[in-house]
Amino acid sequence: MDVLVNPTESSLLRFTTAGSVDDGKSTLIGRLLYDSKSIFEDQLLAVEESSKRRGDAHVNLALLTDGLRAEREQGITIDVAYRYFATPKRKFIIADTPGHIQYTRNMVTGASTADLAIILIDARLGVIEQTMRHTYLASLLRISQIVVAVNKMDLVDFDEDTYHKIVAEYMAFAKGLEYTPNIRPIPISALNGDNVVTRSDKTDWYDGPSLLEHLETVQVQAETAADKARFPVQWVIRPISDQDDSKLGNLHDYRGFAGRVASGTFNVGDDIVVHPSAMRTKITGIHTFAGEQSEAIPQLSYSITVADEIDTSRGGMIVKANEPVQSGQEFDAMVCWFADKKTLKPRGRFHLRHTTNEVRAVVTDVLYKVNISTLEKSQESQEFSLNDIGSVRIRTSAPIFFDSYADNRTTGSFVLVDEQTNNTVAAGMIIKPITDAFDESAEVQI
Amino acid sequence: MSAITHLQFLESEAIYILRETAAQFQKPALLFSGGKDSIVMAWLARKAFYPARMPFKLLHVDTGHNFPEAMTYRDWFVKEIGAQLVVGSVQKSIDEGRVQEEKGANASRNKLQTVTLLDSIEEHQFDACLGGGRRDEEKARAKERFFSHRDEFGQWDPKNQRPELWNIFNGRKHFGEHFRVFPLSNWTEMDIWQYIRQEEIPLPTLYFSHKRKIIERHGQLLDTETGFIPLLDEEKPNVKEMIIRFRTVGDATCTGAVESTASTIDEIVAEVAAARQTERGTRADDKRSETAMEDRKKEGYF
Numbered sequence: 067m068d069v070l071v072n073p074t075e076s077s078l079l080r081f082t083t084a085g086s087v088d089d090g091k092s093t094l095i096g097r098l099l100y101d102s103k104s105i106f107e108d109q110l111l112a113v114e115e116s117s118k119r120r121g122d123a124h125v126n127l128a129l130l131t132d133g134l135r136a137e138r139e140q141g142i143t144i145d146v147a148y149r150y151f152a153t154p155k156r157k158f159i160i161a162d163t164p165g166h167i168q169y170t171r172n173m174v175t176g177a178s179t180a181d182l183a184i185i186l187i188d189a190r191l192g193v194i195e196q197t198m199r200h201t202y203l204a205s206l207l208r209i210s211q212i213v214v215a216v217n218k219m220d221l222v223d224f225d226e227d228t229y230h231k232i233v234a235e236y237m238a239f240a241k242g243l244e245y246t247p248n249i250r251p252i253p254i255s256a257l258n259g260d261n262v263v264t265r266s267d268k269t270d271w272y273d274g275p276s277l278l279e280h281l282e283t284v285q286v287q288a289e290t291a292a293d294k295a296r297f298p299v300q301w302v303i304r305p306i307s308d309q310d311d312s313k314l315g316n317l318h319d320y321r322g323f324a325g326r327v328a329s330g331t332f333n334v335g336d337d338i339v340v341h342p343s344a345m346r347t348k349i350t351g352i353h354t355f356a357g358e359q360s361e362a363i364p365q366l367s368y369s370i371t372v373a374d375e376i377d378t379s380r381g382g383m384i385v386k387a388n389e390p391v392q393s394g395q396e397f398d399a400m401v402c403w404f405a406d407k408k409t410l411k412p413r414g415r416f417h418l419r420h421t422t423n424e425v426r427a428v429v430t431d432v433l434y435k436v437n438i439s440t441l442e443k444s445q446e447s448q449e450f451s452l453n454d455i456g457s458v459r460i461r462t463s464a465p466i467f468f469d470s471y472a473d474n475r476t477t478g479s480f481v482l483v484d485e486q487t488n489n490t491v492a493a494g495m496i497i498k499p500i501t502d503a504f505d506e507s508a509e510v511q512i
Numbered sequence: 513m514s515a516i517t518h519l520q521f522l523e524s525e526a527i528y529i530l531r532e533t534a535a536q537f538q539k540p541a542l543l544f545s546g547g548k549d550s551i552v553m554a555w556l557a558r559k560a561f562y563p564a565r566m567p568f569k570l571l572h573v574d575t576g577h578n579f580p581e582a583m584t585y586r587d588w589f590v591k592e593i594g595a596q597l598v599v600g601s602v603q604k605s606i607d608e609g610r611v612q613e614e615k616g617a618n619a620s621r622n623k624l625q626t627v628t629l630l631d632s633i634e635e636h637q638f639d640a641c642l643g644g645g646r647r648d649e650e651k652a653r654a655k656e657r658f659f660s661h662r663d664e665f666g667q668w669d670p671k672n673q674r675p676e677l678w679n680i681f682n683g684r685k686h687f688g689e690h691f692r693v694f695p696l697s698n699w700t701e702m703d704i705w706q707y708i709r710q711e712e713i714p715l716p717t718l719y720f721s722h723k724r725k726i727i728e729r730h731g732q733l734l735d736t737e738t739g740f741i742p743l744l745d746e747e748k749p750n751v752k753e754m755i756i757r758f759r760t761v762g763d764a765t766c767t768g769a770v771e772s773t774a775s776t777i778d779e780i781v782a783e784v785a786a787a788r789q790t791e792r793g794t795r796a797d798d799k800r801s802e803t804a805m806e807d808r809k810k811e812g813y814f
Binding site: 076145172305307325420421480483489493 | 515516517518520521522523524527528531532534535558559560561562563564565647648654655670673674675676677678679680682684685686697698700702703
């Protein structure tokens with residue numbers, strides 16, 4: 067396979083892999099890396115040597131990703147590992163999350179930056195509790211594309227009925243989720259390579275793409291241009307210089323808002339609202355080092371200048387005037403708790419980090435916890451421990467500018483930071499703002 | 513709208529991280545070695561803050577065992593991008609008795625750099641150091657965060673790292689602690705070369721094919737022209753002139769060459785694509801043990 071990516075055309079796909087210990091996840095990743103020539107001879111040699119020393123019966127491809135001494139000693143993966151490979155059509159970043167230890171925390175972390183999730187099912191076992199848990203987390207994190215890789219098809223004689231039964235059961239479960247991603251089932255054998263890179267002649271009843279073909283061509287809609295335009299301000303660029311720039315002229319009065327477009331597009335001349343002051347103005351310039359741009363598009367970084375002297379800085383946000391953003395200090399959110407030594411309880415206080423903003427926050431109420439095996443909501447306990455997921459109400463010390471996570475993965479997400487240790491202790495996804503109590507009761511009456 | 517290319521994504525992500533670093537820390541520094549990764553990082557830093565100057569200094573931890581070409585390049589490049597340079601000297605650390613020089617034919621100052629780096633951080637009160645490390649380089653690096661916490665002794669605790677979600681990076685720290693920040697985490701060696709080609713970034717001549725007097729030791733091709741590698745008597749007759757280039761540029765005592773006739777960026781890109789060895793395969797410092805990189809990183813290495 068030619069590994070030379072065409073840099074002017076190739077896009078990037080970020081995906082995460084989920085599976086339990088023995089479902090062949092390492093084998094699948096090993097095969098994708100190996101077949102795309104992303105494993106080098108010296109890496110393979112080192113892994114072969116370690117496998118021999120450890121007395122493994124075969125070359126243990128997990129050693130490629132398990133880089134830390136403790137992981138290699140204990141034969142477990144502690145942490146999310148990022149792997150890279152490329153084909154002539156696309157570059158890929160894999161967030162490989164371990165199957166058991168700290169499972170939820172790691173999968174939520176890996177899924178937060180992924181556009182697609184591969185969920186592995188052992189064809190002999192079918193849909194099991196793990197499968198549903200993985201799918202729930204992918205859906206919760208709003209991953210828009212799921213590949214259901216029904217693996218070890220060689221061990222069920224590539225039986226069509228077995229495959230269709232598993233897929234039907236999976237689809238029935240996924241339809242019941244609050245958010246159902248696009249789902250592409252593929253029958254594979256990671257060990258032998260069936261339907262991984264090329265289509266297998268052992269599954270002539272299957273007329274879909276191989277896994278790699280699908281990964282190379284699937285459209286992902288992360289941060290699309292069609293979403294509402296959002297530009298969190300990261301930093302204010304002020305050259306404080308009387309020198310002339312060859313492109314921009316005299317820099318004495320230059321004041322640019324630096325940031326990365328979270329969603330939507332901005333054009334020079336657009337009517338905008340700048341938070342926190344909520345003042346209205348117009349975009350006068352969109353700058354990069356390469357020169358003046360007419361439009362700013364999602365995921366790219368710019369420096370934006372505006373018509374009026376407006377007070378904003380890091381933590382502020384620029385939005386289009388006709389696409390307002392929520393500004394508020396109280397909201398409901400789903401949170402996943404990450405700390406193993408502390409619990410989350412009502413009245414808990416944190417630093418809350420949201421886009422480029424940081425405010426103080428207090429958890430005013432624990433609304434419910436989710437049992438991620440049964441998806442049942444429970445109000446029995448008011449306390450979250452490690453890997454618990456559920457809904458809380460949060461109040462902040464100052465307004466933040468947000469959308470619901472369902473509408474926007476960037477402006478709808480936040481983390482909580484412990485005030486004593488400074489550790490990141492929770493991931494949060496905003497459900498809805500609480501504007502005032504009367505609105506809520508009005509909703510109920512309707 | 514057409515999708516952005518992977519290089520556009522990586523560039524924007526790195527610029528985002530560089531701006532986060534400027535915003536979240538009081539006094540960051542950019543670690544500059546004259547190698548291609550730190551060159552790309554400094555190039556991106558110029559873009560991130562344009563039209564202003566980058567709000568941090570470049571820090572070069574100088575082992576004293578440099579290729580002269582790398583030094584010439586360093587001084588030219590720093591001027592070209594309008595940056596300020598500070599140098600931390602390993603020789604000075606040795607002279608002051610802070611570290612002891614390794615002995616023997618394979619002696620290297622690579623490990624000693626850690627002390628000089630930590631001393632420089634303390635002397636200048638840097639609270640964040642931007643490094644050009646990439647996750648594809650080495651297995652311990654694959655687990656590294658963009659914002660990597662260091663305790664007051666400069667140590668890394670790989671088992672207790674902060675999870676990083678979405679685009680949110682947590683740089684909160686206590687007094688005396690600092691961070692290492694890696695804007696190029698998601699880049700591969702190929703991405704670096706394709707970006708250098710796209711941007712037409714000038715590089716030190718060491719990266720391109722040239723003639724050099726070389727000694728082969730433990731399968732590594734080592735330089736003999738700088739004089740920093742002591743030759744054993746039995747090695748002296750085996751020194752030979754070869755057509756080589758360097759895949760990484762670091763301390764001369766542990767940077768191995770590869771035989772290559774690639775003399776343009778395009779030829780290098782083709783060579784990297786066909787390569788069957790990782791670039792760190794040419795680094796003697798990683799070969800000392802299976803977890804050599806992790807062990808050095810825990811102590812505060814780059």
